[in-house]
Amino acid sequence: MKRNLMKTVSEREAVLGTETSPKTNGSKAHASVTAIIPTLNEAGNLPYVLDTIPDWVEEVIVVDGRSSDDTERIARLLRPGVKVIHELTPGKGAALRAGVNAASGDYFIALDADGSMDGGHLDAFREAFENGAQYVKGSRFAVGGGSADITRLRRFGDKGICLLMLVLFGARFTDATYGYFGVRADCYDKIRLETNGFETEILFNIRAHRAGLVIAEVPCFEGQRLYGNSNLSALKDGMRIGLYVINERLRGHRGSAA
Ligand SMILES: Nc1nc2c(ncn2[C@@H]2O[C@H](COP(=O)(O)OP(=O)(O)OP(=O)(O)O)[C@@H](O)[C@H]2O)c(=O)[nH]1
Ligand SMILES: [Mg+2]
Numbered sequence: 001m002k003r004n005l006m007k008t009v010s011e012r013e014a015v016l017g018t019e020t021s022p023k024t025n026g027s028k029a030h031a032s033v034t035a036i037i038p039t040l041n042e043a044g045n046l047p048y049v050l051d052t053i054p055d056w057v058e059e060v061i062v063v064d065g066r067s068s069d070d071t072e073r074i075a076r077l078l079r080p081g082v083k084v085i086h087e088l089t090p091g092k093g094a095a096l097r098a099g100v101n102a103a104s105g106d107y108f109i110a111l112d113a114d115g116s117m118d119g120g121h122l123d124a125f126r127e128a129f130e131n132g133a134q135y136v137k138g139s140r141f142a143v144g145g146g147s148a149d150i151t152r153l154r155r156f157g158d159k160g161i162c163l164l165m166l167v168l169f170g171a172r173f174t175d176a177t178y179g180y181f182g183v184r185a186d187c188y189d190k191i192r193l194e195t196n197g198f199e200t201e202i203l204f205n206i207r208a209h210r211a212g213l214v215i216a217e218v219p220c221f222e223g224q225r226l227y228g229n230s231n232l233s234a235l236k237d238g239m240r241i242g243l244y245v246i247n248e249r250l251r252g253h254r255g256s257a258a
Pocket of ligand 2: 112114116225230
C-alpha cells in the first residue's frame, strides 16, 4: 500500500507539490477555508482563540448550544460575521458534525476553543491542502511541534493509540489525539461518522487512511487551556477511544473511497 503520510514539511513539499486544490486548479488563487470551533463554556478563552485566527479565513463557525456562559455573545462580538450553530447533542463529535453540515468552504479545519490550538497554524494547514493533501492533521510530536500541556499519561495514551492505528490499519500518524485537523470538503463523505464523543476525531484519522486520502501532518504547538475545565478524562476517554479503534477494525469499515 502507498505510504500517504508525510511527516515533515520538506517531505510534504516533495510529494505533494504536483497536486492541485479544488478551486485553484493550478493558479495562485486560494480556495476558501471554514474554521469549525466547538465550544462548551469557552467565553473566557474565545478572545484569545478568535484573535489568533487569520483574517483570510472566510468562514468561522462556532458550534455551541450547551454553554451556560457568554460564549455565543462573545463570539458574535469578537468575530463579526461568525456563524453560530446550536447543537444540543452532548459531545465534541456531535458538534463537529453540526459544524461541517453548516460549512461552505473548500477546506474544513477544526480547532478547539480552549486556547490549546493556535489559529496561526491555519496558514500551514492551507498550504498543505494547496500542495495536494486531502486530510491534514496537526501533530504535536512531528518535528517542529510541541506541547505545554502534555502529561506523561496523555503522551503514553497517544503513543498507544498511534501504535494501535499502525498495527490494526497500517496508519502512520505521529499524533492520534490532537484534535486540530482538516479535511477537503469534497472528501468529507469518505470519512463521515455518526459518533458523538472525543473518539470521532481519532476515527476520522483511520477513515482518512483507509479511504486512501492524501494525508499530511502539520507540526503544531499545543498551549495550555487558559480558563475553565477540560471535558476529557484522559483515562476514561482514552480507554473508550481504544475500544472504538478496535471496533472500527472489527467492523471492517473501508470508507467509500477508491
Ligand atoms: N459544542 C460542544 N463543544 C464541546 C463539547 N465538549 C467539548 N467541546 C469543545 O471541544 C473542544 C475540546 O474540548 P476539551 O474539553 O478542551 O477537550 P480536549 O481538548 O480534547 O482535552 P484537553 O486536552 O483536556 O483540553 C473545546 O473547544 C470544548 O469547548 C460539547 O459537548 N459540545
Ligand atoms: Mg482542550
